[in-house]
Amino acid sequence: MIEVTGHTRNVLLDVAKKKRIYVEGNFLKLLRPVKDDKEFEEYLKVCKEKDRTSRKKRLEVTKQVQSQNKELELAAEENIRINKQLSKALDETQIAMEDARVAEKEAMIAKAEAEKLRDDAMEDLDTLQKRTQFELIGKIVRVALIIIMGVGLITTVLFGYTLMTGQENPILESTWSNLFGILLTNSFSIIGTIMGVKYATEGKGN
Amino acid sequence: MIDTLMLIDDENLFHLVFEDACSLLDIALSIEALDSSDEADKKFKDWFPNDPNHERPECVFVDLNIIGSSYDGIEMIRKINTEYGNGCVIGIISSSQDEVEINKAKEVGAQFWIIKSDDIEPRLEEFKNDYDGYKNKTAPFKIYK
Numbered sequence: 001m002i003e004v005t006g007h008t009r010n011v012l013l014d015v016a017k018k019k020r021i022y023v024e025g026n027f028l029k030l031l032r033p034v035k036d037d038k039e040f041e042e043y044l045k046v047c048k049e050k051d052r053t054s055r056k057k058r059l060e061v062t063k064q065v066q067s068q069n070k071e072l073e074l075a076a077e078e079n080i081r082i083n084k085q086l087s088k089a090l091d092e093t094q095i096a097m098e099d100a101r102v103a104e105k106e107a108m109i110a111k112a113e114a115e116k117l118r119d120d121a122m123e124d125l126d127t128l129q130k131r132t133q134f135e136l137i138g139k140i141v142r143v144a145l146i147i148i149m150g151v152g153l154i155t156t157v158l159f160g161y162t163l164m165t166g167q168e169n170p171i172l173e174s175t176w177s178n179l180f181g182i183l184l185t186n187s188f189s190i191i192g193t194i195m196g197v198k199y200a201t202e203g204k205g206n
Numbered sequence: 207m208i209d210t211l212m213l214i215d216d217e218n219l220f221h222l223v224f225e226d227a228c229s230l231l232d233i234a235l236s237i238e239a240l241d242s243s244d245e246a247d248k249k250f251k252d253w254f255p256n257d258p259n260h261e262r263p264e265c266v267f268v269d270l271n272i273i274g275s276s277y278d279g280i281e282m283i284r285k286i287n288t289e290y291g292n293g294c295v296i297g298i299i300s301s302s303q304d305e306v307e308i309n310k311a312k313e314v315g316a317q318f319w320i321i322k323s324d325d326i327e328p329r330l331e332e333f334k335n336d337y338d339g340y341k342n343k344t345a346p347f348k349i350y351k
């Protein structure tokens with residue numbers, strides 16, 4: 001402890017009285033008045049009280065600033081977190097858009113392929129129908145030719161038989177000549193029709 | 207009252223809070239506040255083994271996580287206790303209450319753990335009452351919650 005005496009004591013009291021300047025800080029805790037110096041004792045009390053008040057005030061303000069700083073730090077951290085989330089969401093959206101674009105492209109390719117397959121299938125069906133028709137026509141022609149040739153053959157055999165046996169029959173003769181004429185005409189007509197159909201079908205492609 | 211007290215903490219605002227609180231509670235006459243453990247390490251190195259001007263603090267408060275420093279509070283305590291001759295009351299002042307860290311601090315010779323909060327004064331007052339026990343090494347490790 002430092003005992004304040006004489007000149008120093010008077011100067012301190014005078015400065016306090018005239019200029020209202022007091023000793024402050026922890027140095028105050030080292031100062032001690034001379035025994036029975038009530039005036040300086042009172043002065044030190046005032047100094048300590050003033051120092052205490054100003055420290056309390058400063059402590060309060062510092063704590064306030066400290067707590068505001070903490071709030072700001074928390075807010076900044078929250079901002080950073082939100083920004084991170086936003087940029088992550090943005091990235092995810094971009095990826096999703098890219099995926100959608102790829103999917104759209106794939107869908108278009110698939111559509112084109114499906115359309116091509118549909119066209120091929122229709123073409124195959126058309127070809128099949130044509131072939132079936134053609135086969136049917138072929139069968140009809142074959143049957144018609146067999147019938148024509150059969151009827152022609154039977155009538156010719158019958159006519160030949162009557163000629164050979166001498167049993168001439170005018171009805172059979174006229175029948176044979178009519179029938180032969182009709183069959184010949186009709187067979188040429190059928191052949192002509194078939195040729196026409198075949199020619200028309202070939203003109204449209206396979 | 208503690209003659210010289212050292213605070214090692216990276217938060218400058220806490221330096222002001224600590225100084226004012228210690229002054230109001232008449233805990234210490236002189237407080238030296240440092241914001242890095244490297245600075246403290248350099249000073250303790252200079253004071254060891256001889257300290258001609260008696261600058262070595264009587265008591266040291268170290269923060270657990272000191273941002274921008276090479277050592278954390280626990281390593282700083284270990285260095286002071288094992289490399290720089292011990293001889294001062296030393297402990298942690300931190301907002302952490304991690305049991306693992308508290309046990310580590312105890313192992314390296316920390317004498318107390320004060321939990322930092324907005325209302326630090328009651329804890330410092332309690333510490334002040336226990337201080338003599340820490341000085342003569344009779345007080346057990348204590349956590350001020």
